[in-house]
Amino acid sequence: MVDPVPSSSSTYQHILVVEDRDGRRSQVLSSAKYFIGRDLANDICLNSQFASRYHAMLLRVPADREGEYCYRILDGDLEGKPSTNGLLINGQKITTHQLKPGDVITFGPDAKAIYQVTQSS
DSSP states (O other), X not given: OOOSSOTTGGGEEEEEEXXXXXXXXXXXXXXXXXXXESSTTSSEEOOXXXXXXXXXXXXXXXXXXXXXXXXXXXXXXXXXXXXXXXXXXXXXXXXXXXXXXXXXXXXXXXXXXXXXXXXXX
């Protein structure tokens, strides 16, 4: 059976550390896409009155090196409607951004996330 994620990528773990009114929690990223927002139907739910119901999307994309991947974040929902308050990455307003380890994603004054890539043991 073939592993859906290339074996060279399996040495890395992609993590989104979310901080909101519920506290701090880690989400291991392995799926091709994630929906982020206030609505409970989202894959990553934010407890923040400043977050839109469907605030952003994470999409897995191929990285520069063969067989590896990273995640791209897009502001808004699948229909292209931007979030109400937008996204800040490291303090800069963006509509789309290829995430790098250590990037801080701000959804509002009481909700943020940090993208991390760690080596699996």
